Amino acid sequence: MQKDTTPPSLPPHSGVARFMDACYRRPTDATPVWFMRQGGSCLSEYRAILQKYDVMTIAKTPELSSQVAVMPIKTFGVDAAVLYADIMLPIEGMGVSMSITPKGPVIHNPIRSLKDVAALHVTRAEEATPFVLDGIRLIRREIEGKQAIIGISGAPFTLACYMIEGGPSRDYQVAKALMYGQPEVWDALMQKITDVICDYVKAQVSAGADVIQIFDSWVGSLSPSVYRRFVLPYSQRVFAAIKQVGAPSIHFGTGTAALLEAMVEAGGDVQSVDWRINLDEAWKRIGPERGIQGNLDPTVMHTSWPTIEREMQDVLQRAAGRPGHIFNFGHAVLVPTDEDLLRRLVEAVHEATAR
């Protein structure tokens, strides 16, 4: 399905208009806001659901996942709902045996050889992850086009690291050693993962996602030259696939201060940056042709309102009202974070940027 992402029927002054206009660097009535993991454990309403179901059950039950996805809209007043799904979900159907643990997904049969890669299937999202697409359709019905819907996926590099390491890792030693030392295994794996991700994100857009955020969460562990050699060509295919179906995309990473130019080359309409770089400097580096997402340090939420407001103003002053800014933390909301402070932050960003 080809999507027209800026239909003339967008409700004016709605979250969706704000969000989509920012993605395309058009002026907005206020700066759009959302938070990574806004539907996570910082929400008391979500914690209540977690008493009854584990995260994998929630992610695979559209009625539950869509419910969690829309909660932050009324609780915090954010401008977008984000798909409730682990960024590793697309790889499960590839023949990878995976459990989601409190520390993140664990892979029981990590990929280490060409034979392992050959055994992986390239799946279609409609067959492998229908619950994700049904979840998006239910969110769409719930929010009636008033807010944007953000679909998500892990990027090829981050997914490949997970599949090779077999679980969370601090240094990605096994994955990076394979990448450096067995480039043919790396390429075969990255190609297959990229095929799966491309179909997965296109299916999300068809199901009703307005924008896709690609999480290359671990890419900050690479130098620009290594990124260009081992990551960029694959990520580029993912962003091209999203563009092909007419949706804008957000390119996320952390610790990417040296990588920004290379990541922008890979693609994305909006580059997400964390607090390790000042937003004005980051925007200068990525150039005026891209929007920017970020970049309050979520740690600031553990202080009191005057400090939060000061740091929020610092971010907004560096954005300087230029079209194309999506306000967010540089990374996920910390747990715990006070719900009232989050609500107040959304309100304050909207007020401070109203025009």
Place this chain on the structure above:
Amino acid sequence: MQKDTTPPSLPPHSGVARFMDACYRRPTDATPVWFMRQGGSCLSEYRAILQKYDVMTIAKTPELSSQVAVMPIKTFGVDAAVLYADIMLPIEGMGVSMSITPKGPVIHNPIRSLKDVAALHVTRAEEATPFVLDGIRLIRREIEGKQAIIGISGAPFTLACYMIEGGPSRDYQVAKALMYGQPEVWDALMQKITDVICDYVKAQVSAGADVIQIFDSWVGSLSPSVYRRFVLPYSQRVFAAIKQVGAPSIHFGTGTAALLEAMVEAGGDVQSVDWRINLDEAWKRIGPERGIQGNLDPTVMHTSWPTIEREMQDVLQRAAGRPGHIFNFGHAVLVPTDEDLLRRLVEAVHEATAR
């Protein structure tokens, strides 16, 4: 003691001449090499000592610590011996109750208030850590001025984070919230720590350290503007103190691609960079007035020699034979790393850069 760090009596083509000349960006007969944690668990000879003594006992027994410090010289052929000491050692005498665990030091009475800070003592190194200084004197006697001796200390920010968090931390949430929200407590703590570090590093130089490396291991979690506000003035005092006693210094951090200009402003003759930035780009950023240390990805050591050599050559080509390069990993040697490969790497760097 005022030290003349470039005495005419430096043995030509010795590790110490190579190392000190590189610190001052003078031409060398070959690029000097050392590794962070070269005296650590990658050394079988060290692991044998660990069977008998715990790390704190080794660090506090000059006969043992000096023995570990000189091992890598004959095992790997590196150009410098580095003090065997945890970077947190200088704070123990301040009245902080600390244990060194396998995961790092743990502080039993973390600092959270002005009252906590007031209770801290500003200690003299000769009284609080005499074993460190005696260790340096013994290393000096052992290596007879043939290799450089690197003294070390944590930087004020990293030490303050530890004292506030109470132990290893992923996000430094407590420390950063205190920094943002209670700047007066932060300043009082940073001032006291800085006083202690200044005396500690000066005493190390007096005892015979040729160069001091300041580890600001966690500073990559800050933006440049936050660094300038909360860290730079204190680090600046430390580097000025080292310069005052006539020794060169190395400024270490990881994930600092956005911070390089600000760190250079704080001080250090040589800026250490990790593999997340390409060495040529980093050198352009820090300017021609500084040396550079780095920056092979230690993960590469988990591949085979041809890959290691290729990646080593990449680093050397980016350094392009300019005076002022000290070859190192971007961070500590990984455990395990093959001893033979480390020895071969040192040899290959020396050979490839011989002039």
